Amino acid sequence: MDILSLTLYIVLAPLFGGLLAGVDRRITARLQGRFGPPILQPFYDVAKLFCKETLVVRHTQTVYIIFFVVFMVFTGGIFYLGGDLLLVIFSMMLANTFLILAGYRGSSPYSTVGTERELLQMMAYEPMVLFYVVAIYMASKTFYVGQIATTSHPMLIKSLPGVFLGFVYVLTIKLRKSPFDLSTSHHGHQEIVKGITTEYTGPSLALIEIAHWYENILLLGLVALFFAPHLWLGVAASLTVYSLEIFIDNACARARWQMTVFSSWGIAAVLGFGNVLALTLFR
Amino acid sequence: METLVFLILYPVVAALALILIRGDSPRRFVVVASAVLLIVASCWLLKYDYSAPVNLYQVHADWIRLLMQIVELALAAYMIVLAVRHRKWPIVPLVLASAGVGLWFEVVHVHTMGKGVALSLNRFSLIMALITGIVGSLIAVYALGYMRTYHAHEKDVPDKRRTFFFVIFVFLSAMFGIVFSNDLLWFYFFWEITTVCSFVLIAYRGDQESINNAFLALGYNLAGGLAMLLGIVILFSQHGIFELDKLLLHDKSVVMAPVILLSIAGIVKSAQLPFSSWLVGAMVAPTPVSALLHSSTMVKAGVYLLVKLAPLFDGTYAGLLVALLGGFTFMMTSMIAISQSDAKKVLAYSTIANLGLIVMCAGIGTYEALWAAVLLIIFHAVAKCLLFLCVGSIAHVIGTRDIEAMDALVLAMPRLTWLMLIGMAGMFLAPFGMLISKWAALVAVIDANPILTFLLIYGSGATLFFWVKWMGRLLSVSQLRENIETGIQRTIWAPLYILGFLMTAVCFFFPYMSHRMIEPYVTGVYGTTFTMSPGNITIMIIMMGLVFLFFVSRKEVNFRNTRMVDAYLGGANLPGSKAFTGSAGAVQKIVLRNYYLEKYFGEKLLLYPSIFVALGLLIVLIIGAVA
Numbered sequence A: 001m002d003i004l005s006l007t008l009y010i011v012l013a014p015l016f017g018g019l020l021a022g023v024d025r026r027i028t029a030r031l032q033g034r035f036g037p038p039i040l041q042p043f044y045d046v047a048k049l050f051c052k053e054t055l056v057v058r059h060t061q062t063v064y065i066i067f068f069v070v071f072m073v074f075t076g077g078i079f080y081l082g083g084d085l086l087l088v089i090f091s092m093m094l095a096n097t098f099l100i101l102a103g104y105r106g107s108s109p110y111s112t113v114g115t116e117r118e119l120l121q122m123m124a125y126e127p128m129v130l131f132y133v134v135a136i137y138m139a140s141k142t143f144y145v146g147q148i149a150t151t152s153h154p155m156l157i158k159s160l161p162g163v164f165l166g167f168v169y170v171l172t173i174k175l176r177k178s179p180f181d182l183s184t185s186h187h188g189h190q191e192i193v194k195g196i197t198t199e200y201t202g203p204s205l206a207l208i209e210i211a212h213w214y215e216n217i218l219l220l221g222l223v224a225l226f227f228a229p230h231l232w233l234g235v236a237a238s239l240t241v242y243s244l245e246i247f248i249d250n251a252c253a254r255a256r257w258q259m260t261v262f263s264s265w266g267i268a269a270v271l272g273f274g275n276v277l278a279l280t281l282f283r
Numbered sequence B: 001m002e003t004l005v006f007l008i009l010y011p012v013v014a015a016l017a018l019i020l021i022r023g024d025s026p027r028r029f030v031v032v033a034s035a036v037l038l039i040v041a042s043c044w045l046l047k048y049d050y051s052a053p054v055n056l057y058q059v060h061a062d063w064i065r066l067l068m069q070i071v072e073l074a075l076a077a078y079m080i081v082l083a084v085r086h087r088k089w090p091i092v093p094l095v096l097a098s099a100g101v102g103l104w105f106e107v108v109h110v111h112t113m114g115k116g117v118a119l120s121l122n123r124f125s126l127i128m129a130l131i132t133g134i135v136g137s138l139i140a141v142y143a144l145g146y147m148r149t150y151h152a153h154e155k156d157v158p159d160k161r162r163t164f165f166f167v168i169f170v171f172l173s174a175m176f177g178i179v180f181s182n183d184l185l186w187f188y189f190f191w192e193i194t195t196v197c198s199f200v201l202i203a204y205r206g207d208q209e210s211i212n213n214a215f216l217a218l219g220y221n222l223a224g225g226l227a228m229l230l231g232i233v234i235l236f237s238q239h240g241i242f243e244l245d246k247l248l249l250h251d252k253s254v255v256m257a258p259v260i261l262l263s264i265a266g267i268v269k270s271a272q273l274p275f276s277s278w279l280v281g282a283m284v285a286p287t288p289v290s291a292l293l294h295s296s297t298m299v300k301a302g303v304y305l306l307v308k309l310a311p312l313f314d315g316t317y318a319g320l321l322v323a324l325l326g327g328f329t330f331m332m333t334s335m336i337a338i339s340q341s342d343a344k345k346v347l348a349y350s351t352i353a354n355l356g357l358i359v360m361c362a363g364i365g366t367y368e369a370l371w372a373a374v375l376l377i378i379f380h381a382v383a384k385c386l387l388f389l390c391v392g393s394i395a396h397v398i399g400t401r402d403i404e405a406m407d408a409l410v411l412a413m414p415r416l417t418w419l420m421l422i423g424m425a426g427m428f429l430a431p432f433g434m435l436i437s438k439w440a441a442l443v444a445v446i447d448a449n450p451i452l453t454f455l456l457i458y459g460s461g462a463t464l465f466f467w468v469k470w471m472g473r474l475l476s477v478s479q480l481r482e483n484i485e486t487g488i489q490r491t492i493w494a495p496l497y498i499l500g501f502l503m504t505a506v507c508f509f510f511p512y513m514s515h516r517m518i519e520p521y522v523t524g525v526y527g528t529t530f531t532m533s534p535g536n537i538t539i540m541i542i543m544m545g546l547v548f549l550f551f552v553s554r555k556e557v558n559f560r561n562t563r564m565v566d567a568y569l570g571g572a573n574l575p576g577s578k579a580f581t582g583s584a585g586a587v588q589k590i591v592l593r594n595y596y597l598e599k600y601f602g603e604k605l606l607l608y609p610s611i612f613v614a615l616g617l618l619i620v621l622i623i624g625a626v627a
Helices: A002-031 A041-051 A061-080 A085-106 A109-140 A145-151 A161-174 A202-227 A231-251 A257-282 B002-020 B024-047 B062-085 B091-108 B123-153 B161-180 B184-202 B208-239 B244-249 B256-269 B277-284 B287-296 B299-313 B317-338 B343-364 B367-398 B414-428 B433-448 B450-475 B490-508 B510-526 B534-552 B603-626
Strands: A054-056 B055-059 B116-121 B562-564 B579-581 B587-589
Touching (some): A002 A041, A002 A061, A002 A231, A054 A202, A061 A085, A061 A202, A085 A109, A085 B433, A085 B450, A085 B534, A109 A145, A145 A202, A161 A202, A202 A231, A257 B450, B002 B024, B002 B161, B024 B123, B024 B161, B062 B184, B062 B208, B123 B161, B123 B287, B161 B184, B161 B299, B184 B208, B184 B244, B184 B277, B184 B287, B208 B256, B256 B299, B256 B317, B287 B299, B287 B367, B299 B343, B299 B367, B317 B343, B317 B603, B343 B367, B343 B433, B367 B414, B367 B433, B367 B510, B414 B450, B414 B534, B433 B490
């Protein structure tokens, strides 16, 4: 049973993640008055990247990317198999640490700036993500995603509205969307070239892309958890949130890091901790 | 219980031998042999059966107390002479007060005490003894090679290595004394010895800065010691208690005042805000001293006392205040660590932060918190010791402790770098040691008082930032560097490798360790215990295996069609790619630097307000004790 669901997750997550990226690009293009690429374009891109030559600055840099992918897949695995939510978060941090070390390994000024910013982003979203776990544990008395997903009554969103809003706020950082896409850039004209992935090409860049698909599917799962046990409501809500992020992405200019870090910390303190406080005082 | 006595007395014998011996090779022999003996003896403690009520060592020996009193008075005289010579006047009244109260207590009360249990052994003191025995001894061995290089580098520091090793071993003896003592007066005696030892070691360089810092440490810890002595006096004169185990069984509501006084001593010794500056100042000492103070002795004595007292804190306002103080220290010092570029200072602030976490757990005082605290003590001791010793050796070779000078260290000193990375991973990264303990701490905090999660959560975001950027600095390579790792002695490599191995071992075998030692101890105290679910342990062991694969797979793993190119420099690379063409054709060398965010997390900016807040909490605590 577990093996079956694990296989299903490993196969389906990148499929949905890739589709999501395709739809994202299409909607973004329409918002900008362009026609946009086919929905399947992300898959074509990745396939093409795999056929390319790998250019490396340091011989060992690919290892870090491989471990980034492995741990990102692993993280999603823990989540979708109903594991411990704290472990999911810690494992996600571990995966992201490998990405950051990969960026440092790139050793060019561009990748270093991108990496430092990625690190700032990580520091920015971590408190809110941890409040998310704390609040969910307080509301449902368990850390296990499996139990939260099946036995939550009433839906978590009802007792955790603050956490939900705060989480959506930092989700913009996690999805690398404007105004918080400090560390990377999907647009050609921006100042730090490709940020953290500057020195990654060909198959290793493809791997990074696939890891992001897994990560996005995990993040949508984290949003959907607010609406458990109603699976389809959760899916609908997470897709709505994702569309919202696409609009925000297109409507905002990039923020400075001070704004990113301190606003996320402030939001976490007010909405995240405020919600925790409410649960403590009124339970 | 000969092993207990041996562990306390043998280091003194070794110390006496070391102060008499001149010459490197006999000293090396004595230190290495003593280290082996101490490690074997502390592991020997494992063979005792801990399921029976704690093993006890009863003595009715007035002469031991008399001897302790004489030593205490001699030390007091020594400190007064030094304080007068260096014109550190605040020390004098502190010493006089401690000595006076001690003497008065001796004359008036001690003969009425009767026979008590002086030494005892339980699983927690066993764990502490293992840490002191193994980690402390390894530091002593490391110091052999380190101090030789140290004096080769620093010609103007007088070579007082005989005193140095003497004090190190006395320190170890006192630490064993602390963890085995059940009689509070014995505890106090060993406590004061560690204070004096740390004073001598911090002042080792002999320049004005180290003397000032040494006196700062001395002043704070004497004040803490005085609080402890007052606590003991009150305990005996009002409640007739002079033994730790009796205190723990006593009704907590009536003994709160002396317990608060004892915990203040613990807070000072574990360098919590507002007293943190003595530990930061202590980094002027040679690195083995820092390693000793930070990992296995001194500060660990402070948290040992607090964790011992933890059951008394459960559900009290005093406990809440102690937890707030610890959590606040964790948060603020983690943030200050972001802005530091001196490697030893980062380590110092990270120590204070982690001790804060332990103090927080102690203050919460539930069984989950106790489990987390003990685990934190173990992991922190091993990881921090490894890091300090690595930084010491790196600084000797590259001539600076600046983290920015460690760029591309993975090429210059690959073996030390990988050992450092193991230590750092142990400090913050899933699924390694400290993270497991942080996890448990978080669970304990949520179950006890969710409001405290605030401090834990913001602190842990900052922790992540400063460790990862340091790791990145070691790994990124802007300029190629030659391997300069040769010429490091065997007495330096051996402890480093053993510690690296230990770090890996405690991570892989922590479930076993927890099952054999921590859980039974917690059950003994609370009747119930925290455990990690087998499922999570399995997942974490898998993760650990994966990360282990990473550490061994540092050889090239690459796709077909891989080609080496130069880093991207906006297309303006100059040959060799160590420089590029800047504006107006100027040649610019590549320099990669980390963010330190001085403007937002600077020491000057955050430290003083934090000290005031912490002082406020402390004053509330003290008034609580008086009222």
